Amino acid sequence: MNGTEPVADAMRTRLEAAFDPRELNIVDESEKHRGHAGYQEGGESHFRVLIRSAAFDGQTRIARHRAVHDALGKDLVGRIHALALDIGA
Amino acid sequence: MTDVKTRIGDTVAANDVVLFMKGTKSMPQCGFSSRVAGVLNYMGVEFLDVNVLADEGVRQGIKEFSDWPTIPQLYVKGEFVGGCDIITEMTLSGELDTLFEQSGVAYDKDAADKIREANA
Numbered sequence: 001m002n003g004t005e006p007v008a009d010a011m012r013t014r015l016e017a018a019f020d021p022r023e024l025n026i027v028d029e030s031e032k033h034r035g036h037a038g039y040q041e042g043g044e045s046h047f048r049v050l051i052r053s054a055a056f057d058g059q060t061r062i063a064r065h066r067a068v069h070d071a072l073g074k075d076l077v078g079r080i081h082a083l084a085l086d087i088g089a
Numbered sequence: 090m091t092d093v094k095t096r097i098g099d100t101v102a103a104n105d106v107v108l109f110m111k112g113t114k115s116m117p118q119c120g121f122s123s124r125v126a127g128v129l130n131y132m133g134v135e136f137l138d139v140n141v142l143a144d145e146g147v148r149q150g151i152k153e154f155s156d157w158p159t160i161p162q163l164y165v166k167g168e169f170v171g172g173c174d175i176i177t178e179m180t181l182s183g184e185l186d187t188l189f190e191q192s193g194v195a196y197d198k199d200a201a202d203k204i205r206e207a208n209a
Binding site: 062 | 121156157158159169170171172173174175178179
């Protein structure tokens with residue numbers, strides 16, 4: 001990530017590379033949180049991700065979330081204020 | 090940092106249910122913390138609330154302790170259960186009830202059913 005690439009694009013690239021998902025939906029919900037803690041002008045602070053991939057088959061909920069956190073990387077996870085995950089096999 | 094982790098370990102060992110959250114159970118300061126605290130309050134679960142906003146060491150330390158980057162974080166019987174998304178899913182699926190039953194944690198089953206009915 002070069003700092004100017006939109007966060008959602010970087011998230012999509014990394015999640016596709018890691019999990020080859022058959023369904024991936026990334027929504028920037030930042031506007032819904034305008035005025036709340038963590039909101040920043042221009043958005044890119046609050047994201048909701050729905051991902052479905054066979055890679056999660058047989059994994060516990062915690063393992064699935066950790067795998068997504070790892071795939072996104074500390075730099076991305078550290079940049080966003082809130083990340084809601086809906087993960088399925 | 091080692092001291093902080095020891096302190097966190099002692100806290101989750103000494104209390105059956107611990108929620109690391111932003112704010113307190115009576116005055117949450119983040120929507121995600123508020124949701125999990127609200128579920129536990131509504132289900133009548135006795136839990137210790139640890140306000141990470143009141144202690145920067147704990148705020149960072151809990152993320153390393155759990156290998157989990159976000160707040161809130163729920164511990165039951167010393168085991169990390171999950172954050173807001175996982176607790177919400179487990180509440181609606183009934184898995185949280187099962188976990189409390191297996192862990193010997195008292196909760197109000199009728200209240201849990203009401204949450205599920207309201208979100209069906």
